[in-house]
Amino acid sequence: MAVNPPPPAADCAAMVRLKYRLGNEPLQATPEIPMLHGSRLSLAKTLANNRSYFHLLPSFKELGEELGQEKSLAGDGLENTRTLLNDMRVTGKLFDLLLLVPKQVxxxxxxxxxxxxxxxxxVGYDRKGxxxxxFGISIESRGGKFLTKAEMDKFIDNFESYVEGARHFHGVQSVLWPPQRLAKFAAVVKEVDRQFSGLKDPPGPRFFSRGSGYSAYNIFLDSMRDRRNALERLDPTGSxxxxxxxxxxxCSNELETRIAAYDPKHNDSGFGSANNLYALTMSLLSYQGLVPKVHVVAAIRAIEQGTLDSAEILIAGLARSYPRFGGFNACEAGIINQKSFDENFWTNQGIYVTLTMPFSMYNVELCNNAAQLINDIDTALETVQNASxxxxxLMSKVDEDVKELVSAGTELQAALVEAEAVATKRVAALNKETGRNQRICSLLQQLTEHLKGRLAKERSPSLIEDTKLDGKNVDESDDEMEDSHSSYCPSSDSDVELEH
Structure with a gap:
């Protein structure tokens, strides 16, 4: 069975997941994704961390408890859904089906x-078998985007008017509205019913019969109010x-035929047997002047007899597609009589899913990629550790060099202090020696002056005459004076005596 492989799937909500994966900001509610809490947040974090499907199982109990509080049109809790989700967590009964869901889907x-x-x-599976x-809905020409806060306000107001008008039409209203309000409700019902129908004068509410349960509409409306309030809190501009x-x-025994029923542009009867909450929402958006568009993706291709109902329960739970969470599934999933097919059919289905589409092998590839990533991380960590x-x-070497420099600086400083002390002593000794020499010179000068005075006296005329009379010549007298002078000249051995 030749089937062309699908084009590469775009990364789901790439902006949100990329921010979380890079650590720039935590995964949390934003104006683009206002309803993100509880099990939805837990599952989203696990997927954003690129964990395998096995790591989703701890969040299934929380999801099952949340869904167990949901009420269907008949007023019953989603007990089958909660039981199966908890059973998956314990025994893995639905885990094989979970592995068939494309990661991006x-x-x-x-x-x-x-x-x-x-x-x-x-891209999901093709729509055969x-x-x-x-599916989800968007507004035409917005690239898959939905409503702003201001548009949500208008949608809620029109939704309330339609439901009250339909209840009044069937005589089941619980509030006595004034005539002008009832006239407004009736006008809204008529105009909404004209959308996608070609009817000029619809006979009565198309999406609300006399026996319709009010609870699902009311619960869905409450969830829309919660969405509006979240948008108001996260985006004060409302834009x-x-x-x-x-x-x-x-789910369907023939996906292609069933999926076509949800597109009002390709359905002569408007919405045919499509879900009333969905059809009413599309008509209200059209009445609001917007052009709604439906986007359908095949999430699972059944590969075994008797698994279609369980697969629908699984997908509805993961998508939180019930009114309390802002979804259109008013009745619990899984109520279907699956058509019987022969063994050759299921064999071909299994071959298609396993070999043609890569989704069933996604977790194997993911584990291999994760192992390679862990190995790369270990290598990078080893490199970082070696560098560290x-x-x-190097830091230790720098510390040692710094210590050596500090030690050398200390020794140099001590040597400088010691040299300064020695220099100070030498200067003091030199100053002392200089003072001593100055005193010696002063004494010598005084002695010289004394000798000069004495010599002058000895050379006076009376002394010369007496000398001649004694028969002595001048030369002899000079010699005697020299001898006398020499007897007063101090020697090096008499320094101390001269000082005294």
């Missing part, structure tokens, strides 16, 4: 961005177009 369902991602390249589908929209999940050790070694 699963991410889109969990985040509620099926319409946006489909408009930007999301039995399987489970999921951001969200990429999250209500979802619907269904080298840096530590």
């Amino acid at each position: 699963l991410e889109a369902m969990v985040l509620g961005t099926v319409a946006y991602d489909h408009a930007n390249g999301l 039995p399987g489970v589908y999921v 951001v177009q969200s990429i999250q929209s209500p979802l619907y999940v269904g 050790q080298e840096i530590q070694r």
Whole structure:
């Protein structure tokens, strides 16, 4: 069976996941994805971290408890859904089905961005044979985006008017409205019913029969109010177009035929047997002056007899496609009489899913990629550790060099202090020696003056005459004077005596 492989799937809600994966900001509600909490947030975080499907199982109990509080049109809780989800967590009964869901489709369902991602390249299985589908809605020419806060306000007001007008028409209203309000409700019902029908004067409410349960509409309306309030809190400007929209999940023995029924442009009867909440929403958007568009993706192709109902329960739970969570599934999923096919059919289905489409092998590839990524991380960590050790070694060497420089500086400073002390002593000694020499010179000068005075006296005329009379000549007298002078000249051995 030759089947062309699908084009590469676009990354689901790439902006949100990329920010979370890069660590720039935590995965949390934004104006684009306002409803992100509880099990939806837990599942989204697991998928954003590129974990395998096995790591989703701890969140299934939380999801099952949340869904167990949901009420269908008949007023029953989704007990089958909760039981199966908890059973999956314990025994893995639905895990084989979970492995068949394309990763990008699963991410889109969990985040509620099926319409946006489909408009930007999301691809599921082809629409041949039995399987489970999921769809969301967007506004034409917005690239898969849904409503702003201001548009949501108008949608809620029109929704309330339609429901009250339909209840009054069938005589089941619980409030006595004044005539002018009832006239407004009736006008809204008539105009909404004209959308996608070609009827000029619809006979009565198309999407609300006398026996319709009020609870599902009321619960859906409450969820729309919650979405509006979240948008108001996250986007005070009211101008951001969200990429999250209500979802619907269904299953069929023939996907292609069933999926076509949800597109009002390709259905002569408007919406045919399509879900009333979905059909009413599309008509209200059209009445509001917008052009709604449906985006359908085949999430699972059945490969075994008797698994279609379980697969629908699984996908509806993961997509949170019930009114309480802003979805269109008013009744619990899984109520279907699956058509019987022969063994050759299921064999071909299994070959198609396993060999032609890569989705069933996604977790194997993911584990291999994760192992390679872990190996790359280990290698990078080893490189970082080696670099860290080298840096530590260099830092230690720098510390040692600094210590040596500090030690050398200390020794140099001590040597300088010692040299300064020696120089100070030498200067003091030199100053002392200089003072001593100055005193010696002063004494010598005084002695010289004394001798000069004495010599002058001895050379006076009376002394000369007496000398001649004594028969002595001048030369002899000079010699005697020299001898006398020499007897007063101090020697080096008499320095101390001269000082005294």
